[in-house]
Amino acid sequence: MIRSEIRKTIEAAVKSTFGDIAVPDFSVAAPENSEHGDYATNVAMLLARVVKKNPMEIAEALVRQLTIDNIQLTTTVAVPGFINFRLPDEVLQKEFSEILKRQEKYGSGAKKKEKINLEFVSANPTGPLTMANGRGGFLGDVLANILEKVGYDVIREYYINDAGFQITKLGESIFKAQNRFPFDIVFEYKAEYVKELANKIKLNNLDGVKLAALIIKAKDKFDVAKKVYSGLDKENQIIGMRMLLDNPRDKKNYDDLCSKYGYIACDELVSLIRLSLKKAGIKHDVWFSEEQNLHKKKELQKALELLRKKGLVNKKDGAEWLDDNVVIKSDGQSTYFLADLAYHYDKFVKRKFDIAIDVWGADHHGYVARMKNGMQAFGIDSNRLHILITQFVRLVKDGEEVRMSKRAGEFITLDELLEEVGLDAARFFFLMHSPDTHMDFDLDLAKKHSMDNPVYYVQYAHVRCQSILAKSQITNNKSQIKPKIQILNTTEERALIKKLFQFPEVVEDTARDYQAHRLTRYATELAGEFHNFYEKHRVITEDEAINEARLALVVAVKIVLGSVLDLLGVSKPERM
């Protein structure tokens, strides 16, 4: 990679000029204005503070020592102290050959020893995936692709929250949808998919009788209770049927029944989720069940014991706390927080991942500090846990925001989104945006815009490469294709070549800071440079030498563009 070679020669020059000083964290990047050069660095300006000298003088002192492969770089110094580089043809030629030689491996890194666990989507299995889940889903999927490309061993994981209150409520909602209750329940999952599940899931006879008996016991009190509850806020209404039962054993039986059928529904929903993800081109290697992998194996208790031994758990108001957060409620039940602690303990200690990346929705951002502190409590360096927050996608219809809620059944599913706008357009659209932005999503507009989506612009560049290569006869014998950088010396060709060379940099930067939208941007820029070149110059001409040189360029563009599209999970059409 050219950038890292420039970086190396700068560091060497600094050391030889100023001795063994701490080199500041300088930048090497292609300047926006290409007249300044192919690359530029700010090292002299940063050094000015360290060595107390004029940045221009520092720059002048450094430039004579800057070489790649013992070739002196053409440099200029610009106020207030930028060093600009022009790359000699030999260097360009070498990098160009690298693309043709390594093909789709261009930009890949050597195998790294670190293992990464990348957990994403992890939507509650109480309903189908919404289009908002797509945002984190596409992000996680692409990040995994990128991290693998630079050489990490990546496990893609889905954490299934199949334990606790929500599963019980899901079961109860199924019963309700089966018309078993002669009254309303509170906190009900109310949507088409619940009705479908209700039709599909049959209670066995014994369970049916048990439930009927419990309902009869509760029925008398319902009218009274309804009057009492009507004045309460939502939080306190989450009482429902189980509170109508006096006997603790009845309550337990009722909960057990709800949970049992909640799990059955949950399994169905997980299957649906897997199907949706498959359609969205999102892959997971591990499906980690909270119930099976943590609760049944007593992992929560083990994690808790560990924290207790360290003396980090305090009792207050009958509950057990880790710092300001409850791990064991006063009724003796564990919290979700404890489950999450045990889960991440499992990732780092049991499964020995070096790095864990969690992609969460914005509704969890208040949870980040808590999780990191939790890791420190176990003695795990919290810097090994990276938590990425994707902001909400607001659904807009006729200029009005539509609140999405799984419980109320108000949402657009990921499946619907893909059907409406298509997989490539959907992936590209979501991945274009930084996860930090609050996106508005108007489905009608998205449909209309899907024809204007930059993804087609990028794909069309790939198609053009293909049709040129198909037209030429040389493609069948790739060994004939040699880069001839001296011939490719027009403005458009040079701009295109330099854009190609940025690919490894883009991959490397994204693997470091997880800003995956850089990739869609790069794809658009590369496609733009190619379209521009295509418009100005014919590849297939009478001149053999030009033919050969430009075909090599087209092959290189097709390779790199193909790699980007592969990373994005967007298809590479041969025709459109």
Place this chain on the structure above:
RNA sequence: GCCCUCGUAAUUGAAUGGAUACAAUACUCCCCUCCGAAGGGAGAAGUACAGGUUCGAUUCCUGUCGAGGGCACCA
């Protein structure tokens, strides 16, 4: 009340503290005897506000305003 994220062109977005803030869409106009125009070219338009740090601030800090989200033994 406390905490987090965001505020850039008419719109949707981009910019590890760097040089003249970059694109796309929409708008006006121009370009196919074609390696498919799903393309190319030209035009106009922007950092919410007020301070501070710095050689240099869209970026960092403080405050104000605006949008979204979270938090008091839910998941």
